[in-house]
Structure formats: structure tokens, C-alpha cells
Amino acid sequence: MNTLPETVLISEVGPRDGLQSVKATMPTADKFKWIDALVAAGLREIEVCSFVPAKLLPQMADAAEVVRHALQYPGVTVMALVPNLRGAEGALKSGVHKLTIPCSASEAHSLANVRKSRQDMVEEVRAIVRLRDEIAPDVKIEAGLSTAFGCTIQGIVTDDDVVWMAEQVVAAGVDEAGLSDTTGMANPAQVRRLFNKVRAAIGNKTGAAHMHNTRGLGLANCLAAYDVGVRTFDASLGGLGGCPYAPGASGNVVTEDLVFMFEAMGIRTGVDIDKLMAARDPLQAGLPGEPIYGMTPLAGLPKGWK
């Protein structure tokens, strides 16, 4: 067992991953209020939008505006997802601090999701890195290796495939590569094994753990990732994002529960849990009727909580 360190970074993905996954479009003014509340709670990295064609994802049509709003907060890393060079151009011009590019570890998923082979996607990443180097060299680029723990199309994704993809995107110039359990298929033994292998291959360019709670293992998988040295964790307020099956079967790890787990363990997140709970209000106000999740919000903080 590792000695407990002091801090982890919780990367809030709700305003992008969450809002992109629901049918309704949150009005821009409500997004602002929600982001304000997330910042007030102490979150220091927020994925605020994706740069994609508005006709495909009307929920993200105000991406540049949302970035501009978030940029007012010093100390907050403003991230945007970009699936391709065109999206990256928009994001870089908007002034974001960090791009995240989803790159499937599964060939079948890559072809289905972005209509590109993995090799072609690596070339796209290389082009994005080139553009970044030219017009916004301070911006960081993360590749999020989706379907790293299994794929709903091809089933098993081998460790070798994941390590290969991590090496390719690093060779293409990304600053870090994280592992995403897009499909909720990860288990703690696999999380430990795979993060260790990826770290052996790309060292300190190993990025965040993006776990899903599809089968209830989200926090156990985050714990497993923590055990092998991961210190950045994606999560979504209220578990918004990916509710593919039924009420209660959330996709994303719930930020409130994840922060509670780490804080209870004595690991600092920098997040004020009470204010984090309060950030559910603007989320719900902006998406009336949309179900949100979280066990800690239902149960409340335990007696004796400092």
C-alpha cells in the first residue's frame, strides 16, 4: 500500500460529458450559473464544452461563449473536448487551456465513433498538435483513450492495444494520455494492471482515470487507479452523462461521491463538499426534470464529519 499523499485533482466533466448526453439543451445563462457554482465549490479543472458542429450537438452550440465565461476564473483549467482538427481550431481560438481528444483503443469503436481507423486518428492527433504548436503553444493536449477496458462492439480490448495507442498518441505529441472506461466494463484488477502497463510505456505522461459507474464499480475502480499512482480523476456532478439503461444506472462517476471518498480517506481534493452539493441546484434549474444521481447527496454527510 502506498503512503497516502496529500491531494488529487478532480476533473469535472459534467458541463461537457453530462450536457452532451441528455436530450435537453441547457440555456447558456444556466450553464454560466452552474459553472460558477462548480468553481465556487473548489473544482480546479472543468471540461466546459466540446467543439463539434452545432447541427450534430445543439447542446454545445454556445461552446465559445461558455469558454469565455469560464476563463474569467483564475486558477481554473478550462478544458474542451475536440474530436478532430476542425474542432481543435475552434477550441484553440476560443482560448481554452487544455484540449481533450477522445481516441478509441478499440478499432471497431474508432471506426463506428469517428469513422476513422486508430491509425488515422493518430494522424488527426498529430495535426492537432501541430496546430497547437503554431497558434497556441501553451495549451495542453490530453488524449482520452476510450474503450480502454472493453468495447460494446468488439468485446475485449487487449492491454497491448491500449498500450500501443498510448504510445502512438504520445509519439504524436500529446502531453498526456488517460484511460476511459467508456463502457463500464473495467474492474479494479484490470485498472491496476493497465495503468501500470501504460505508465511503464509512457511514464509521467499517464493521465486521468475516467471511470463509469455502469455496473456500480466506479468508485472501486477509482480507488484501484489511485492505488497505482493515478492522481487525476474525471467525474460528473450528479452523475450526469450516460444514463444508458435505466434510472439508477448512471454512466459517469458521481463527483459528490468521489470527493466524499477521497476526503474521508484524508486525501485532499480542494473541494468543499457542502458547496459541491449546492452546485446541484443550478444543474437542476438548468435541466428541469432531468434525473441526477449520487448516494452521498441522498444520505448527507456522516455525523462527526469535519
Add this chain to the structure above:
Amino acid sequence: MNTLPETVLISEVGPRDGLQSVKATMPTADKFKWIDALVAAGLREIEVCSFVPAKLLPQMADAAEVVRHALQYPGVTVMALVPNLRGAEGALKSGVHKLTIPCSASEAHSLANVRKSRQDMVEEVRAIVRLRDEIAPDVKIEAGLSTAFGCTIQGIVTDDDVVWMAEQVVAAGVDEAGLSDTTGMANPAQVRRLFNKVRAAIGNKTGAAHMHNTRGLGLANCLAAYDVGVRTFDASLGGLGGCPYAPGASGNVVTEDLVFMFEAMGIRTGVDIDKLMAARDPLQAGLPGEPIYGMTPLAGLPKGWK
């Protein structure tokens, strides 16, 4: 990290812990069908009832009958909860294989729950052990140290209090002492630390981890317990038992999710997940309208599952 071992024991507590926590009383014939399905799924230890006055808990009025039914299955350890000597007498006469005695680690909870100080409860345990030695010496006795990770009445429960109680019940003659997160306040760091301390004090008399999912940490805490050598885990089919706050805020760890986690990790539980899922039908048939939980049942098994 430990080398992965081959097996864990899942101790199903639903027919006792679950049924005792709901308002409705499951008819005896339905209990039989549910237990049949649990056995068919491969569960090898089942807490089938508690021996308590029927006027207090009418749900358990058929305890002796339920034990008799469960005893027909070779290879299944039939457990009953007993809060005191009188209950133990009934249970031992019924022919159970194992008794579990709830013993609060928190003095405040002990006084509130069984109207006995912890010291008086230890004397009760001693009397139960004496009775067992006289009339049913092959029966095993487990003390379940409740509120081991925190108490809703007194707040913090110190590690020393838990270790003291573990030593006391072992000195009183129990075969094992497990740790129960009665209040859903445990975190993985605490689970590892406390199980290590208890093991240092009572060695291989250290028993099961009984974790709750109140704040979503149930599986993470089971993983943490596993990491420090715990090999028996209590869980409840459909998370039945303790739904103290709101829909979705289940008490007990969901057997289906726990089995999925271990099996996905390559750790054998002896449980057939498909048959385990099927055991939800007789549970629901016997408790119409009662909500049950579980993420894996909602999501289904992943593609490529062996």
C-alpha cells in the same frame, strides 16, 4: 499489492437483514423459493433469519421453519442472527450451523440498540458460547462488530474501541469477529487500517466485512478489505435491507454487483451470475412493490463476458 487468490466467500444476508428491514412480511413459502434460488445460484452461506420475539419482528416469526428448509441443502452454511441468549437458545435448537451476534463497537449504539453496555453485551456473548458448548458444540459463532466505522449517535468510533471489542468477544469464546459498517461511514483507508489492526489483535479469528453502500462506497470498501486479506463478504440480493434515506440510497452492498466485481477481477465466488440475477424474481414475487437495487442487473453483463 497482494497476489490474487482464487476464492472469496459471499455471505448472503438478504433473507435476514433484508427482510427484517422492510415493512412487509414475506410469506414463508416465498422465503423458501427465494432461498432455493440463492442456493441454486451457488451461494454457500446464507443468513436465513433472526431469532427475535415475533411481536417485535413479525417478519421473522417463521425463523425455525426457514432454518429447517435451508438445512436440506448440503454444503450450505445456514446462519441465524441472535441478539441475546434467548434468541441463541431458539437458534441452536433449530439446528443452524452458525450464529451471528451483533455487538456494537460504539457504547452509545449498544445502549440504544440492545439496552446493554458493551461490557454487558460481552457477558451475553459469553453466556451464548457456554450454551453452544453445552447443547450444540459444532455450531460456529461469529460476532458482528456493528458501528465499527462510525456511529450515527456518538459520531466517531475509535480504532481502539473496535480492537478492544474484538478482543473481548474473542476472549468470550466466539470463533470469529467481523466488522460492520452499519452506518455507511467507512472509507477504504479506514477499512484497510482497521482490519489490519483487528487482525494484529485477534489473528485468523478476523471475520467478514459487512459493508454498506449508503454513500456509494460499498464496493470500494469491499475492495479495500480484500486488499488486506479479508475473504468473506456480506451482501444482500438486490441491496435489500436498510434503505434509510430515499430510493437509490441502499444500505447493504448489492450481491449482484459484488459478485460481478470479484468475478471480473478473476476472483472466484462460486456464484453463477445469471442464476443470481434470476434469484431476483422470487425475491420480488415475495415482496411485491418493494424496490430493489443493483447496477449490474440494470446494465447486464458486458459483451465478451465468459
